[in-house]
Structures are given as C-alpha cells and as structure tokens.
Amino acid sequence: MQQDSIGNVHHFWERMKEVCEGDRIFHYVRGEIVAISVVKSGYREEPRPAEIPLLGSEHAKGYLVEVDYYELEKPLTIADSFNEIQPLLPIKYSPFQDNANGNQGYLYPCNEELTIKLIELIADLNIYEIDEEQLEFVMGTVQKTEHDFLTPLLAETETEAKTKVRLGHQRFRNELSPLWHNQCALCEIDLPELLQASYAKPWKDSTTNERNDPNNGILLCRNHDALYHNGFIAFDGQGKIHISSSILIEDYEKYGLHGKMKVNRTETSKPYLKWHKKHVFKE
Ligand SMILES: [Zn+2]
Secondary structure, eight states: EEOOOOOOOHHHHHHHHOOOOOOOEEEEEEEEEEEEEOOOOEEEEEETTSSSSTTOOOOOOEOOOOEEEEEEEEEGGGGGGHHHGGGGGGGSSSBOOTTTTBBSSOOOOOHHHHHHHHHHHHHHHHHOOOOOHHHHHHHHHHHHHHHHHHHHHHHHHHHHHHHHHHHHHHHHHHHHHGGGSSSSSTTTOOOOGGEEEEEEEOOOOOOHHHOOOSSSSSEEEHHHHHHTTTEEEEEEEBBBBEEEESOOOTTTTTTTTTTTTEEEOOOOTTTHHHHHHTTTOOO
C-alpha cells in the first residue's frame, strides 16, 4: 500500500524489490484510497527524478516500478469504514493506526482478507447496478469507459484473493484435521460440517509458511471456533484453557466450557498458541 509521506525508511525501500508483475497497489492519500494500480514489471534501479530534491544523506539512485494507474472516481474514506477494516489489519506493518489515520511509509503488504474488504468497499462506491443506457444518458460516455476497466479489475482482484484464501484454508484444514483425530479438541464433536480449522496465529498476521503450517491451529466445532477466533478463550504453552473474564463463570456450561479443559498441544504448535494468547485473547 502506498502513501504520500516523505519517510524513506529502509524496509519500505526493500519492499520495492518484492513487487511483481500483476500485483495490485492501493494508493492512499490523506485518509483516502484514491487509486488502484497494476504493476507492469518488477523493480529496476533508476536515478532519482530531477523534480524530487535530494536531501542530505539520501542516495541519488532509487527503485522504479512501472504501473498502470487507475484513479477512482469516488475515493474510499478509510475512517468511514474503519470498523469493517480494523479487524483485518495485521498487528505488524499495518498501513493504518488505531485512529484510522495512515502510518508513515509506503508499500505496506496487504493480506488477502483486507484486499477482499477494500475491493468490496470500493466497488460499493464506484460500481452501480443501474441500467447501462440510463447511466450513459445521465453521465455521458466518459464515465462508462472508466467503468469498463474498473469493473473487471476489481472483479479479478477479488476473485484472485478469494481463491487464494479458499485454497489455503482447504489445504490447512485437510492437513490439520487428522492431527486432532477429526474431532473438536474441546468437546469431541466429529460431524465434519460442524468442524472448523481454527488458526492460532491468524491469516492476516501469518507469513506464507505459517499459513500453511498445520501446527498453527486447532480443530474446533463452530461454537468453540468462534470463541477461540474472537479471543474469548485461549490456550497456554501447556495447552491449558484460559477463559476471558467477559464470560461469566455461571455461563460456562451454556458455552460448553469449563476451567479444567486442555488441548493436546505439541512442541511445534506451542509458539502459535502462545502468540494467540498474547495478541488475540481478551483477558
Ligand atoms: Zn467443541
């Protein structure tokens, strides 16, 4: 994700090298996503453009990435939809602060779940379901032409992200389920339709390796998955359950919980369970 700031922090520079052909970039300026671009080729080194003055210790060379840039007719104001965006932000390298303002820097990685949400919000603002002829009549042909590229770009970006998430989850579940004997680790429900492969370190925060690691999670029924996913329960390094104080002790039974529950954690799943307890659990 790009931002119009002046901070030339080293790791942002390095991230320029990771950009690949076909990547999408959301362009963020002063509280709004104003454009989407599609990367045409990987980076190359170029001298700094003359119109950008060189400051003290900065290098005269930079990285250049060529993109096709599509300005949105209606920019997306982040603060307006922040309650929907915030749960999808990673804890590390988030493009936005807790008050919905942007963090300084540019080219923030955007996880697929966040991508899907941003596309959905942008599409709501910029794509109208009204009759094409009526649109042409009212707004003229210029804007119709603009929609001709924006609509497929949004659709393709959304489909790619959704496919990646779906296939990733599917593989994760297939590999994780047998580790838990194909039943809920807490209540032993074994009806496949009711079971969920629950990430300990969530997708948005995980690296590609962590997303594919079947040790990064627990097989749980829908009820226990929802409790775990939303941080109402967690497991420590010993696999012992911790229950959030927002669930009253007298209600434990209703939720299918009791204080002595334990999961069979392994040495490899331990760091993931601890990460979840530290960052997701609502004490
Ligand atoms: Zn259960």
